[in-house]
Amino acid sequence: MHLTPTHATRFATATLAHLGREYPYKMDLVLTGPEDARPPREHHPIFHGSFDWHSCVHGWWQILRLARRFPDLPVAAEIRARADEMLVPEKVAGERAFLDRPYSAAFERPYGWAWLLALHDEAERHDAPWSAALEPLALAFAARFHAFLPKLTYPLRVGTHFNIAFALLLARHWAETRDPALVTLIDSRANEWFGADRDCQAWEPGGDEFLSSALTEAHLMAVLLGGDFTRWFDVFLPRAAQEQPATLFTPATVSDRSDGKIAHLDGLGLSRAWNWRAIAAALGPAHPAAPVAEAAAQRHLAAALPHVTGDYMGEHWLASFALLALDGL
Structure with missing residues (x-):
């Protein structure tokens, strides 16, 4: 299953509708006084839609990638016009100023940081001024990674926004051509945290997780280790060719897609599809786990893709993960 114009139109149409939808909106804000109780767009001139800041950021990544x-799709012209209106220096300056507020050091750490870098990377691939406008914000978040990673003693292995392996995947992709020191730091920390992991039990999913702790880690190590990945994978998931642990090969049951936390499990299916595809490619066709991994990717994708739209609790973010699953980073 691959990305098609039909997918692109469906995803982009839904995302354009919620990028500018201001309410409901979940603020990440510490109030320092009554003057801080202002509408989201006054705090976030660009990223005030899509229910929350990070979903708005990766919604922008998604529509720029689709354009x-x-x-030549009709929706692409609308995307470019919206970007010309919103991704401008004065609005970026407002977003950047938010980072200087008191108590903002952990704002969107690390998930939103990484998605902003992914957005900047995508914007740079267009013949437009959007990347130059976003650069001060991207550099600010890169600086935060530089400051944060050395003091993060223990890895964040949870399957939600705090997962460090997912953030490092996106941040490293941005840094490869821009910040070699950050690449070195990411590789060093990832090897310290994950390099000696063995026989993963994969106690997942949790009831509200949209990332696989095990597979996101393996995906990151595939990027870091290159030709040495197979040796690491064979001791990390030694029974993968036998579809064990079974939890990694079985799509999650989503009991209520109107519940924002439970709806995360559709995202788990999409992110696992992305991970399994990357892992299969890194292992190579001769590895016995590769066809099993590819089959698991297709199984998860088939289970989750029909539910990308339909309820706002999933619709405001799931298309970005569907795009990862279908088209990669």
Whole structure:
């Protein structure tokens, strides 16, 4: 299953509708006084839609990617016009100023940081001024990674926004051509945290997780280790060719898609599909786990893709993960 113009139109149409939808909105804000109780757009001139800041950021990543991949679709012209209006220096300055507020050091750490870097990377692939406008914000978040990673003693293995392996995947992709020191730092910390992991039990999913702790870690190590990945994988998931642990190969049951936390499990299916595809490619076709991994990717994708739209609790974010699953980073 691959990205098609039909997928692109469906995803982009839904995302354009919620990027500017201001309410409901979940603020990440510490009030320092009554003057801080202002509407979201006054705090976030660009990222005040899509229910929360990070979903708005990766919604922008998604529509820019779709406009680049399918530039002749009618919706692509609307995307470019919206970007010309919103991704401008004065609005970026407002977003950047938010980072200087008291108690903002952990704002969107690390998930939103990583998605902003992914957005900047995508914007740079367009013949437009959007990347230059976003650069001060991207550099600010890169600086936060530089400051944060050395003091993070223990890895964040949870399957939600705090997962460190997912953030490092996106941040490293951005840094490869821009910040070699950050690449070195990411590789060093990832090897310290994950390099000696053995026989993963994969106690997942948790009831509200949208990332696989095990597979996101393996995906990151595939990027870091290159030709040495197979040796690491064979001791990390030694029974993968036998589809064990079974939890990693079985799509999650989603009991209520109107519940924002339970709806996370559709995202788990999509992110696992992305992970399994990357892992299969890194292992190579001769590895016995590769066809099993690819089959698991297709199984998870088939279970989750029909539910990308339909309820706002999933619709405001799931298309970005569907795009990862279908088209990669």
